[in-house]
Each structure stands twice: as structure tokens, then as C-alpha cells.
Amino acid sequence: MTQTPRRNAHELFDERVEQALVEHAKELASLGSLARVERLKRVLPRELVAAAAELAELRMRAGRKFARPERAWLTRKGLEQATALSVARDRASQVRELGGSLEVHDLTCGLGADALALAAAGCSVVASDVDAVTLGCAARNLADHVEHAIAVRGDALAPCSRAAFRVLDPDRRASGERSRAADRMAPTFEQAIELARAARGACIKLAPGFELGPREWDTLADLPVRPSWTSLDGELMELALWTGAWAGDGDGLREARMLVSKGEAPVRVRRGGMRAVTPWTDEEAGRQTVLVEPDAALIRAGLIGDLALELDLRPVGPDIAYLAGATPPTAAGVRAWRIVDSAPADPRRVREMLAHHDVGAVHVRKRGHPDTGEVLARRFAGRGKKRGHLAVARTAGGHRVFLLEAMTEGNSVVGDEGFEPPTSSV
Ligand SMILES: C[S@@+](CC[C@H](N)C(=O)[O-])C[C@H]1O[C@@H](n2cnc3c(N)ncnc32)[C@H](O)[C@@H]1O
Missing domain, CATH: 1.10.10 (Arc Repressor Mutant, subunit A)
Incomplete structure (x- = not known):
């Protein structure tokens, strides 16, 4: 049957x-x-x-991705892959700032989250997708923007418009499973770069953990490019490659864009990146008075070496994205803590330290330790009355536990999750 x-x-x-x-x-x-x-x-x-x-x-479930979720046309896979509203709006506002012609072809429009933001920002948008059902949803989602956007079914590999600028958000679930691999995306990384080369300017959206290795840099050779990592409320969202005229004056620079959903203006940091900084020895780390947690976008962009040098800070240990020093930083995108005390990560020594400060239950953030924050919190909890914040980090001499007091509010939520920066970034 x-x-x-x-x-x-x-x-x-x-x-x-x-x-x-x-x-x-x-x-x-x-x-x-x-x-x-x-x-x-x-x-x-x-x-x-x-x-x-x-x-x-x-x-x-679509409120984070569509301004009018109650009217949006959605598929399960399309919604999973759609760009978050704040990130799509930020991309559209960057396109406006970059100026030039505002004719943009979104070659892999999916449900149209990016295309909608571009149209709402006043760009003339052609939105296309190879999948008929997905494109049908996008066409309906774009219906309120008919003066600015048309939806056409089409294959990105044979673009159906002459728009000077292109947006490409390859399918990372083309094979059914989520993938970061360059050749398992559809279109592939190489195809996306070819499509970008043929445009005056382009923005290619990639997974935030996408590795720009030697092979990828080879593919990008001679193409002006500004890689930009975006976080939203401290959570890493995407890597975008802005190419050609859209690299703007950031060609060759690495960028971190830090957005907050409360609607404040995004913070942008652009530097050469990948600068090496000598970490503190374990003993030196134990004498510092300020601990700094950079935003996930800064870490992933490989900008914490630049940041450390500018702020007169150093990593607490080799390849560890906690910075420490003596002066509270005023830079954006970092969360600063006062180091009240510190001890080697021996439970007896840590409990002695906590007893001295009357600390009992603790909340643990950590970098470079194999155990989870919950396990470490149980292991180190003291008997005092106050609740404490601990940072557990791998240092040059083992692991060290820092007792902290908040100095600035921050969005950095990655510390507890065991997110580790690429080793070459510090
Ligand atoms: C990650 S989604 C795009 C999401 C979109 N940016 C949004 O915010 O809604 C990728 C889309 O690429 C489409 N796609 C894959 N290969 C394509 C091709 N060769 N031509 C056009 N679209 C393609 C898939 O059907 C999928 O809808």
C-alpha cells in the first residue's frame, strides 16, 4: 500500500x-x-x-525568533535553524550601516527570519530556498513586507537574481543531524564562499563553534573577510563571515558582537586577535585581586589576548580564559569579580578558606576542570552562614579555587558550562 x-x-x-x-x-x-x-x-x-x-x-516556541510568533508559518526543522530575532535585526542594522545598494538576496532563506529583518530595515530582499514547504512558509511570513520582499523557490547554486549583496545561511541539518563540518553543510562551505566571491558583498552565517582552520582560510584567500562572532545575553549564537565590500574597514580583523535582549545597543570589539600572553604562575595567580570573565564571543573570536594586554591582565593559567590582575577593568563585554581569597583545589584547604570567611553553600563557575560545577560545589561546600561564589580554574601548578565577590554585572553564562576557548586564543 x-x-x-x-x-x-x-x-x-x-x-x-x-x-x-x-x-x-x-x-x-x-x-x-x-x-x-x-x-x-x-x-x-x-x-x-x-x-x-x-x-x-x-x-x-517561536517568540525568540519571530516578532509575531502567533502568526508565523513554521516547520520544526525551520524553526530550529531560524536566526534569533535580536541577531537577525542586528545583522540587518549592520547591512544598513554598511550602505551601498540595499538589494540583498537571501539565498537560503529558510522560514525567512533573516529576510524579514532585512525587509523591515528597508532593504529590497529576494528570499529563496530550495525546499518548497519551507519557501511556502517564508512567503507567508514575508507577506506583510510585499513592497520590500519577494519569495522565490530556487537553488542557491544558480542564483535567480542580480542583487549585488548576498546572505547565506547554509543548512546544518541537511543530513538529518546537526553538523559543524564544512563539507556537510548545504551549500558546503566552499560553495558558499564561491557564491560570496561572485557578489559585491556577502554575509555567511555559520555555527558559532565552526572552526576556521587552515583549509577554510585557504578557501578564503584573497577575499576581504571580517569574521564576527555574536553572543546574545552571553550565549554564543553564530559566526558570520562578512565578505567583499561588507568586510567594511574590518578586513583582516576579528570581531566580537555582544547583544543583550533587553534592547541595549550592541557592544562591538574588533582587533587582530590571537595574541599570546604569558599566564600567571600558580603562585602569582593566587596573589591577584581581580578576576575577569570575558564574554563568550570575545573568547571564541580569539580576542582575549588583546584584551589582556590592553587591560594589564593575564590568564590565570595556560589556555584558560579567566584573566586576573590588580585593576578592575572598565572594558565592555567582561564581567569582573573581586578575589576575596584563593587556595589550591584541595578540599581541606578550600574548606579552611571558606570557614575563615564564614561561607557555607557555594556556586561554582569553572574553567579547565573535568568535573561539573555541581560536583565541585558539593565537594567544596563549607559550614558557614554566607553563600559564596567560587571560580575553579586550572593554573600552571594544578587547580586553584578563587573566592569571589561580584564587581560588575555580566552576561557571561558560559563559565559554569565548561566552555573552553580555543587553546590558541590565549
Ligand atoms: C539554516 S536554514 C536558513 C534559516 C534562515 N536564515 C532563517 O533565519 O530562517 C538553511 C536553509 O537552506 C536551505 N537550502 C539548503 N540547500 C539549499 C540550496 N542549494 N539552495 C537554496 N536553499 C538551500 C534549506 O532548505 C534551509 O531552509
């Missing part, structure tokens, strides 16, 4: 169904998945229920 292929919601829904979904949005959001299906069965023809239930569920 042949099975009818499952069709996506946008192919099935008519205006009446869309209206029903919007009308019941609040109620549907308050229900569990089974109850939601039962509720939809009462208002929709049977064959529409599964797709409608999926769309209702995806809309509830």
Missing part, C-alpha cells in the same frame, strides 16, 4: 483554519499536547488536526 506523503500545514490550511487557530491561540497555549489535539478536533476537519496542532505548538 502506498502511503500518502504527509503535507505541511501551510499547504493544507485555508483562511478559515488560520482564523480558527488564531482565535483559539490563548486556549490552545494553556493545554497539553493531547488536550490540544482534542480541542482542535472540535473545530477543524480531521485531516487538518495533526498539522494544526504542530503549528500551534511551534508558534508557542
